[in-house]
Amino acid sequence: MPRLQQVFVVVTAITLVAGCNGGGGATGRVQVFVEAEDTIPEGLQPGTGEENIVDGWAADYTKFLVVVGNFRASRSADASDSLVEPAVYVVDLLNLPVGGFVLTEFDDVAAVRWDRVGYDIPNASAAAEAAEGTAAADHEFMVENGFSIYVEGAISKADGQSCLPGTDDCEPATSVKFAWGLAAGTSFDDCAPEEGDAGFAVPSGGTAQIKPTIHGDHWFFTNITQGAEITERRAQWIADSDLDRDGETTLDELRMVKAADLFTPELGYSVTGAPIPVTTAYDYLAAQARTLGDFQGEGECPTRASL
Template sequence: MQRMRETGFVVAACALALVAGCGDDGAASETGTVQVFVEPEDTIPEGLEPGTGEENIADGWKVTYTQFLVTVGNVRAGRTDAGETLVDPSVFVLDLKNAPATRYVIAEFQDVSAVRWNRFGFDLPNARAGVKTLPPTREDDVALMVENGYSVFFEGVIEKAGGESCPPPGDTCVPAEEVRFRWGFSAGTSFDDCATEDGLTGFGVPTSGTVAVKPTIHGDHWFFDNITTGVELTKRYAQYIADCDLDGDGETTIEELRQVSATDVFGDEYNITVPGDPIETAYDYVVAQARTLGDFQGDGECPTRTVLP
């Protein structure tokens, strides 16, 4: 595991003085350890149930994932009060559907100042040759992501007793109790200024202890009725997936998403207006949601997002 710790003012002083032991003032500073874990939101291994609850699918569909891969890494942290930074540029492809109970540790920083680090960020980049992985992720999963340059790939099924597919623009509805999907996207995005659900930015390092810092990947954003930039105040719907199965073969493909106008499948219950690229098709909607997957310490947000090449 590649590790790098930078302390801006100490590095600069050492470079000028060329003195061995630079920064040693004779007093032992208080330090601790930072471990960065990647964990899946429960919706990835457990799926989503229909119902009226806050995280249920409101239009009656059940969602089950059979595979969920992400590219993640380039973790960084900083202190705006002192100019210290922590950086590990390693990037991994990880299987979140089968994540181990201990989650994935993708970076560790030792001898870190035992204070509050108020800046944290990470990337969900498009996969490139040279990415790393951790078990139980398989090498053929890594190859799939690298070959296609995906930041995220997932497949699964929506199910509903008495379900229907109503392809736009107003074609006759047909029975569809099960619709599969298998989607991959090159939606590389960086996530910064991460904060906990109660708005506390970054993390604190305990003296002589270890803090767990957890980028959390969510698996339900393409069911949202809006494209969130902050707190997830939303309902969840899956009917558009069934309606985009244009040929009625029981699977909605990327190509079909590209063919469907957003206005034909996202009704008045949706608010999908976002700055930047307009949401013109169902495909645009899912890509926009794929750029929001990176959260922090569970349901905390990383509001500063930048598109990556």
């Protein structure tokens, strides 16, 4: 994955006090941030590199809204010990506050490993709050539509073409826009960093920074990742799904395109492990939208369930 946005915080030492471990032992503090992968503010570039779009398209976002919340953590060693924050927020990932959006904080937390961690990307409801940096109009829009995610942007390529799926009928298309809102609510559990043990450890007298990380490139993947993101990134399917060739690929158009005409094994595609049946291009988008929640940047939350 690309370099992630840096979140700068002041880590404050605290006095050792009896905390939620109930045993009067060492404690620390936990801060939970919502973080955007760099593909969201910086887009994706064409090329042959591991992080590039290999079929020559560039991609950029002009809006990226997501609903995040219901953070939870517990310990296998003591199931009665838990950290829970049920609050849910609409977050504008292109307008995060300086230092990142703090989802929640916990004080006097047992200074041990919390190995069972999860959070949700739910469909927006009236209970969802607007995060700092999120416009009231965007919050209202997400709640009214019950979306879990909404993105606007475009793919571009100087010599790009749009080819009707399953045919050789192609026309020039140097830029194709998209504006997609999805009610693809999903829970993410058993979160673990890219390396090391599951969950996080709280340092005695210090602060653990926990970062649910939202990724912005999964619908360009050629497979449905459930662990290490070993995949290529392709965008031609978006251009080919612009059936009326007006320069924008809509959700209605995606619903009309057979997945088998776009996501072929010859191009390296596989829908094995998709969280929903994939019969149309819309299904492929919705399936990938249910995989966007990661942990500590590159880490994964492999246990996913529809909400």
